[in-house]
Amino acid sequence: MIRIEKATKKFMGATVLDSVSVTFLPGDKVALMGPNGAGKTTLVRSVLGFYRLDGGEIEVFGNSPYQKRTAVLERIAFIPQTPPPIKLSVKELCEYISKSSGVEVERIAAEADRMDLDLKGNGDKPFFKLSGGMKQKLLIAIALSRKSDIFIFDEPTANLDPKARERFYALLKELNPESIAVYITHRIEELGDLVNRTVYMDLGKITEDRRIA
Amino acid sequence: MKNLFLVAKLDIKESLRSRWFLVYLTVFGGMMALFFVTGITDSVVMGFTGLSRLLLIYMQVTVVILPIFILITTVKSISQDRESAILEYMLSFPVSLFDYYWGKMAGRFFIVFFPVVLALVLGVAWGALKGGELPWSMLLIYSALLFAMCAVFLGIAFFISTLVKSHDVALGASFVVWITLLAFIDIALIGLMLQNRFDDEIIISIALLNPMEVFRVGAVALFDPELTVMGPVAYFLLDSFGRTNLLVYAFVYPVVLGIFFAWAGYWYFSRKDLL
Numbered sequence: 001m002i003r004i005e006k007a008t009k010k011f012m013g014a015t016v017l018d019s020v021s022v023t024f025l026p027g028d029k030v031a032l033m034g035p036n037g038a039g040k041t042t043l044v045r046s047v048l049g050f051y052r053l054d055g056g057e058i059e060v061f062g063n064s065p066y067q068k069r070t071a072v073l074e075r076i077a078f079i080p081q082t083p084p085p086i087k088l089s090v091k092e093l094c095e096y097i098s099k100s101s102g103v104e105v106e107r108i109a110a111e112a113d114r115m116d117l118d119l120k121g122n123g124d125k126p127f128f129k130l131s132g133g134m135k136q137k138l139l140i141a142i143a144l145s146r147k148s149d150i151f152i153f154d155e156p157t158a159n160l161d162p163k164a165r166e167r168f169y170a171l172l173k174e175l176n177p178e179s180i181a182v183y184i185t186h187r188i189e190e191l192g193d194l195v196n197r198t199v200y201m202d203l204g205k206i207t208e209d210r211r212i213a
Numbered sequence: 214m215k216n217l218f219l220v221a222k223l224d225i226k227e228s229l230r231s232r233w234f235l236v237y238l239t240v241f242g243g244m245m246a247l248f249f250v251t252g253i254t255d256s257v258v259m260g261f262t263g264l265s266r267l268l269l270i271y272m273q274v275t276v277v278i279l280p281i282f283i284l285i286t287t288v289k290s291i292s293q294d295r296e297s298a299i300l301e302y303m304l305s306f307p308v309s310l311f312d313y314y315w316g317k318m319a320g321r322f323f324i325v326f327f328p329v330v331l332a333l334v335l336g337v338a339w340g341a342l343k344g345g346e347l348p349w350s351m352l353l354i355y356s357a358l359l360f361a362m363c364a365v366f367l368g369i370a371f372f373i374s375t376l377v378k379s380h381d382v383a384l385g386a387s388f389v390v391w392i393t394l395l396a397f398i399d400i401a402l403i404g405l406m407l408q409n410r411f412d413d414e415i416i417i418s419i420a421l422l423n424p425m426e427v428f429r430v431g432a433v434a435l436f437d438p439e440l441t442v443m444g445p446v447a448y449f450l451l452d453s454f455g456r457t458n459l460l461v462y463a464f465v466y467p468v469v470l471g472i473f474f475a476w477a478g479y480w481y482f483s484r485k486d487l488l
């Protein structure tokens with residue numbers, strides 16, 4: 001589980017997270033929503049150990065993301081807001097993930113296959129030269145292959161065409177029911193029955209937290 | 214630790230494909246080739262044998278361009294990785310910050326050190342083919358000096374990149390470091406000396422603290438001071454410390470300084486916001 005307790009984060013004096021407290025339990029499938037600049041990305045980045053909080057604390061399955069960074073990250077699969085222009089080839093990127101996270105490349109290839117992405121055929125291409133949709137599919141395949149306890153998706157479908165989006169949602173239905181999934185999204189209607197909880201943020205605070213049946 | 218080698222290996226592969234590396238390779242390899250084409254090795258001027266003279270010129274040009282090359286390319290790639298969210302993605306996997314930072318450092322070190330030493334070795338090999346004597350000690354000492362030079366400027370580059378989050382500011386800072394160090398090599402120091410406004414000790418200290426000057430003096434220290442135009446500061450240093458001490462210092466000081474900056478960078482990297 002993810003326990004966030006009075007998390008406060010300031011950037012150059014501006015309070016971006018304002019004493020946020022929220023707990024995500026196994027089985028929670030959360031749509032995290034709110035206007036741009038609300039602090040959603042900052043919140044998930046704090047969970048991933050990228051930011052040092054100015055106040056409060058975060059625990060992921062009992063571990064602090066700073067003190068036990070790798071132990072925490074072993075349990076989280078993350079998809080960033082936009083695919084970064086990684087210069088490694090597809091093969092090299094898969095090697096990095098496979099060796100660091102203990103996932104077999106075959107598993108990534110199998111997940112890619114289910115997204116209609118030919119991993120082997122594109123192995124020597126630099127990641128950044130793939131089309132926007134292919135990049136996003138690969139990131140999704142990598143995240144799903146990791147069979148993590150926690151999935152964090154920062155607007156994962158922004159670059160996908162409608163067909164690919166549908167296929168992605170179909171794959172998400174297969175996520176382990178006990179896993180935690182946090183989707184940052186502007187399109188709650190597309191997530192439909194994938195989520196059982198909606199959390200709204202604005203100005204660094206959680207303004208609404210609802211469970212839906 | 215296994216991830217350290219993984220990060221280093223992938224960084225090397227990525228650099229080998231990059232445009233800046235191609236330019237880097239061309240500049241240092243091309244410089245050496247140019248020396249041969251222009252026939253510097255064939256003449257005996259001012260008592261230098263051709264090959265040692267060539268190597269000295271190579272070192273004197275390298276002292277100016279190597280630092281700026283290392284600073285700009287390293288700072289650029291690290292801050293670009295951060296601004297384009299590559300760092301965010303790569304660090305979302307269970308790789309320790311230690312492995313990531315020092316793996317990048319090791320990869321970079323290999324990639325900047327290898328071409329400059331390769332050019333040096335090629336120069337020596339070519340010279341030997343043309344019938345000169347193999348200057349083993351010179352090759353060894355110059356390789357060590359180049360190693361020290363790479364260490365100190367990579368250390369400074371990593372330090373700047375972790376401390377300064379903005380791409381432009383980091384590039385500007387690198388440039389200022391380079392210009393400042395360049396200003397305080399012999400030429401400017403002579404100016405200060407002539408003005409007589411500063412004690413000689415101050416000027417000597419400045420010279421000894423400046424890794425670029427230390428490298429220059431180390432490179433020139435192999436030659437007979439009567440024959441080289443080494444500048445008064447270098448001459449003075451050589452005269453008061455002796456050749457061996459000076460050479461040891463020219464290697465140890467930049468390496469220690471480089472390690473210091475690299476560790477300071479790591480300290481900051483592992484304790485502050487990563488993005």
Ligand SMILES: Nc1ncnc2c1ncn2[C@@H]1O[C@H](COP(=O)(O)OP(=O)(O)O)[C@@H](O)[C@H]1O
Nearest residue numbers: 011016034035036037038039040041042043488
């Ligand atoms: N690394 C950073 N440095 C400075 N300001 C930041 C940084 N990251 C985010 N911010 C600021 O924090 C605020 C919240 O950003 P973010 O968490 O990305 O919002 P959201 O994802 O909800 O759109 C924004 O005003 C943004 O400009």
Ligand SMILES: [Mg+2]
Nearest residue numbers: 040041081154
């Ligand atoms: Mg965001």
